[in-house]
Amino acid sequence: MDTGCALYVWGYLPKESWRRADLKLPSSASGRVTVELDEPPLEAGISVSITRSNWEVLFDKSSGLVRVVRDRQLPEELVEIADDVYLGLNGTVLNSFWLSPEFVE
Template sequence: MRIKALWQPSNSLPGELLYSRSEYGFRFRTADAKDLATSEGGKGFASVSIDTLQIEVSVQTGRALYVWGYEPYTGWRNGNCNEPDAQPGMVVLQPSEPFEEGVSLSIPARHWDRRYDRSTGWFVTSPHDRDDAEWHVEIAKGIVLGGSTQGIQSVYLRPTFED
């Protein structure tokens, strides 16, 4: 399945990205449930997956809202991950078939490298250790998607760690 990605200027979703070491996963805590409900649009949520990492999406609009999912830090390699040159905005994902509530669509299988930079606090995943993104957009606090009309090319995350 092919999933195109488009971006436009907008406010990013306020909240906090968390990483639980004991649960090996990311989760997003919204600052205001009303903001999330407005962004979702009323038809529910779907997701786009990169292995077990999920990009939560509005079924109604295709807007990428935040990132969550199982992502064991034990598999991250140390690497240089500088803060991407990103602007606040909205990324709209357009699959070849419509999103369905509760259904996850996979980004076509290929190896996505995982790197973490202790000095900057950024985690990044991208195909084969390359970020070929034409743009970087902060969709929510601590969550940056890199992409092009061809789709998502990278995901940058800067979480608050908890045990």
């Protein structure tokens, strides 16, 4: 919490809301992303919610990729912050995150 580093992505995201799409993971670099918020301040054990924004969830069944994106048209740089967890940044703004989830039936 002291560093503000993004460590992982988590949350409840029912598959029924996902839209089918052809997804190919763009080139990326491993790295660190630091989160800075004006309000509310970061608190221990608390995540940053994206529910107040319009996000689209895309899923490619053949690749298994999930992309949660704010604006598909924005150019972005992908940073892998954990195994199979990528944040898509447009400058200093989070535009998307990409996941390769393991599905358990």
